[in-house]
Amino acid sequence: MSQGPLRPPWSGPLGLYHPGSSVVHRAPAGLKLSFLAVFAIVVVLAHGPASALAALGIALLLQVVAHVPWHRTTRGLVPTLVTAALIGAYQWWARDWQTAFEVAVDLVALVLAGAVVTATTRADLLLDVLARLVRPLRHIGLDPEMFALTVGLFLRTIPLLARTSMEARDAARARGLERNPRAVLVPAAVRMVAHARTTGDALAARGLGED
Known part of the structure; x- marks a missing residue:
């Protein structure tokens, strides 16, 4: 029996995908996921308020270049901002304001960058990348x-x-x-x-x- 395509075109689980023709939209899904992974690693490894502001600036620049309406990418930022504020308050109490600022801003930058990638990439394309990544596991029966x-x-x-x-x-x-x-x-x-x-x-x- 022919199975046909497993995954029809799909915008995403929460309807966050916003069609567009920007350079971010046209970039391959694998490239965007790779950028997101590298971005996350750099954000985690870099320290200090300046690096946190730089990360947030990159995420905001990505949002502007993508030409995605702000409500599309900020839909999930409200709980993130609350979480960042709570974590920042604890870090300020436990350590110092520099660490609190860095942790809170880093979290917002990572979530915003992820939201931009989600808003500019169809979910079926992301799943195709996921399938390619786990392809080596085919040898163990996956x-x-x-x-x-x-x-x-x-x-x-x-x-x-x-x-x-x-x-x-x-x-x-x-x-x-x-x-x-x-x-x-x-x-x-x-x-x-x-x-x-x-x-x-x-x-x-x-x-x-x-x-």
Whole structure:
């Protein structure tokens, strides 16, 4: 049975991909992931407030060059800013303000750079890179395409789980049961199990996972 393509074009698990024609959009996914890895290593190894500001400047420059709307890349920065502030406050109390500033700004720079890469790269292209990276593990029995497909399915489940939980909570609130955990968890769990069964049946119909 012909399996067909394992991963159709897909913008991303949280809808962060923003189509564009900038040089960042046109760069190969592997190159962008390599840059992100090197950037992260340099940020971790470099020390001092100046290096942290330089890292943040590079991340901001990447955002400007990519021509991605700010709300696309800053969507996940609010919890990051809160986390950075808490970590920075602890580092200031435990060590000094220079370390606090460096740790907090480094964290924001890394998250912003990752958000820009996500906003300028389709998720299916990122999964293709992942499949190529794990290809050497084929010798120990790991199917790279199946591994990438599994990661893709997992990422696709994130927004579905969030939406299902919110819908179950709204339904419970409409019945006056918002304080009853069972009224929220049970319907959400039933819907997620049904989704898992449907996905499994669809994969089986395409012959995926068969010897």
